[in-house]
Amino acid sequence: MTNTLYDALFAPLAGRQTVLLKLASGGSISGDAFLRMVARFGHALRAAGVQPGDRVAVQVAKSPEALAVYGATVAAGAVFLPLNTAYTPEEVGYFLGNATPRVFLCDSVRQAALTPVAAQHGARLLTLGVTGGGELAELAAGLPDTLAVAPRGPEDLAAILYTSGTTGRSKGAMLSHDNLLSNARVLADLWRFTDRDVLLHALPIFHTHGLFVASNLSLLTGGSMIFLPGFDTDQAIGLLPQATAMMGVPTFYTRLLDDPRLDRALTGHMRLFISGSAPLLAETHRAFEERTGLRILERYGMTETNMNTSNPYDGERRAGTVGLPLPGVELRIMGEAGEVARGEVGVIEVRGPNVFKGYWQMPEKTREELREDGWFITGDLGTQDADGYVTIVGRAKDLIITGGYNVYPKEVEMLLDEQSGVLESAVIGLPHPDFGEAVFAVLTAQKGVTLDAGAVLAGLRDRLARFKQPKGALVVESLPRNTMGKVQKNLLRAEYAGWFKG
Ligand code: AMP
Numbered sequence: 001m002t003n004t005l006y007d008a009l010f011a012p013l014a015g016r017q018t019v020l021l022k023l024a025s026g027g028s029i030s031g032d033a034f035l036r037m038v039a040r041f042g043h044a045l046r047a048a049g050v051q052p053g054d055r056v057a058v059q060v061a062k063s064p065e066a067l068a069v070y071g072a073t074v075a076a077g078a079v080f081l082p083l084n085t086a087y088t089p090e091e092v093g094y095f096l097g098n099a100t101p102r103v104f105l106c107d108s109v110r111q112a113a114l115t116p117v118a119a120q121h122g123a124r125l126l127t128l129g130v131t132g133g134g135e136l137a138e139l140a141a142g143l144p145d146t147l148a149v150a151p152r153g154p155e156d157l158a159a160i161l162y163t164s165g166t167t168g169r170s171k172g173a174m175l176s177h178d179n180l181l182s183n184a185r186v187l188a189d190l191w192r193f194t195d196r197d198v199l200l201h202a203l204p205i206f207h208t209h210g211l212f213v214a215s216n217l218s219l220l221t222g223g224s225m226i227f228l229p230g231f232d233t234d235q236a237i238g239l240l241p242q243a244t245a246m247m248g249v250p251t252f253y254t255r256l257l258d259d260p261r262l263d264r265a266l267t268g269h270m271r272l273f274i275s276g277s278a279p280l281l282a283e284t285h286r287a288f289e290e291r292t293g294l295r296i297l298e299r300y301g302m303t304e305t306n307m308n309t310s311n312p313y314d315g316e317r318r319a320g321t322v323g324l325p326l327p328g329v330e331l332r333i334m335g336e337a338g339e340v341a342r343g344e345v346g347v348i349e350v351r352g353p354n355v356f357k358g359y360w361q362m363p364e365k366t367r368e369e370l371r372e373d374g375w376f377i378t379g380d381l382g383t384q385d386a387d388g389y390v391t392i393v394g395r396a397k398d399l400i401i402t403g404g405y406n407v408y409p410k411e412v413e414m415l416l417d418e419q420s421g422v423l424e425s426a427v428i429g430l431p432h433p434d435f436g437e438a439v440f441a442v443l444t445a446q447k448g449v450t451l452d453a454g455a456v457l458a459g460l461r462d463r464l465a466r467f468k469q470p471k472g473a474l475v476v477e478s479l480p481r482n483t484m485g486k487v488q489k490n491l492l493r494a495e496y497a498g499w500f501k502g
Helices: 004-009 031-047 064-075 089-099 108-120 135-141 177-190 208-221 233-242 250-257 282-292 363-369 409-418 453-458 489-495
Strands: 019-023 028-030 055-059 079-082 103-107 124-128 157-162 172-176 198-201 224-227 245-248 272-275 297-302 306-310 330-335 346-351 376-384 390-395 400-402 405-407 422-432 436-445 472-475
Touching (some): 004 064, 055 064, 055 089, 064 079, 064 124, 064 135, 089 108, 103 108, 108 124, 124 135, 157 177, 208 245, 208 306, 245 250, 409 422, 409 436, 453 472
Parallel strands (some): 055 103, 245 272
Antiparallel strands (some): 157 172, 346 376, 376 390, 400 405, 422 436
């Protein structure tokens, strides 16, 4: 029997006595021990009624057990549906209602709050202990440690990942076995991952970055992972000497840069630092190179598409760009009248084996964003230069139209960030009685600096067309970010919506 994803990622672990997961506690789990846990959990899921094609929803803290549930779900031929651990019971209710999973797995500590939610949507609730134990483990304990996996082909669904839903309800992106495997293969090849790699893994595993880019790649290539519950600068610095590669969101890198221990001696042995999920400032890229002599490799992807572009391994890694389309991925930049000329801004569209199958039970949303001929409208605005390098200038929905003129927030943010005393900035459009929308800047100050918003704006006067200059600005303690480090502009727009209404 074949099971596309299981055969490539999990089956090869059989008999492997070397370490697969190295834990923060100092303990470790061999490939073979992990696979036996996958098998027992697979039996337990079946005992709980899971059939091929069923959804298994999971909202649990990151742990080896949580990763094994992913393997067990794939082995059972079911569809893995991980949920952000920050979601409230009410939010979880939406996902359970939309995806109607057979089983919903939650942390033991949240059992009381989530039991009525699972019951309302007909999902069987099972707990998983944050440090082992829980109902799933109890159910699995007496079950065999080998499993006849359910047959699944390349086009069968392996996972549903919900988008972060900053513009409305989250949508469940349906990802097939081949979507995931083809992307992992391309990345493994491009980034030269082998069984000698030790990946520092501090990302959450409910998101495409930590689950698919990081874990799938490591499993596919037979390497090992230093599997941490989250990112802690001290811990990362302590463990970097044991790693060969790290994947992170930009905040991991800014936090490392804030620490004087980050230097060439600490990182000299590292093969690769990768960044994605949110824009890495060109300045961070350069600061990291100055301190370590290493150039971070930035790539770009999203829940619906896995990874789309990457800076090259050997060639030039250009700061501020997300690199070139991956082998097998087509990319085009579209304006109102079709494809735009090189260098011009438009909406990025992609097509390839990485692109998802549509939104779960949302045929209309699927038709709006996924063209019949396979092109997916990403909603990201970007440009592609003469060499093919792609630069992202923001989300289409963040584009500001003020008095009929288009303003790309990133252009203004880059200039604001250069002003003395500014740590970072977020530029948004706010309702304005005359202009429809007005450009507005939210600023944060560098340590120890008292920032004068008016003076910062004055610094832009000769550098930007008048219509692009913010008509208001405010200094805040910090910008709101989600777990993947993305600035939540929707929250800023809501908070300051009345600013120009007087
Ligand atoms: P998600 O679906 O949560 O992974 O979010 C995907 C979105 O994150 C993309 O559509 C981009 O807007 C953004 N994103 C991902 N990687 C990058 C990157 N390297 N630079 C800028 N934005 C990025």
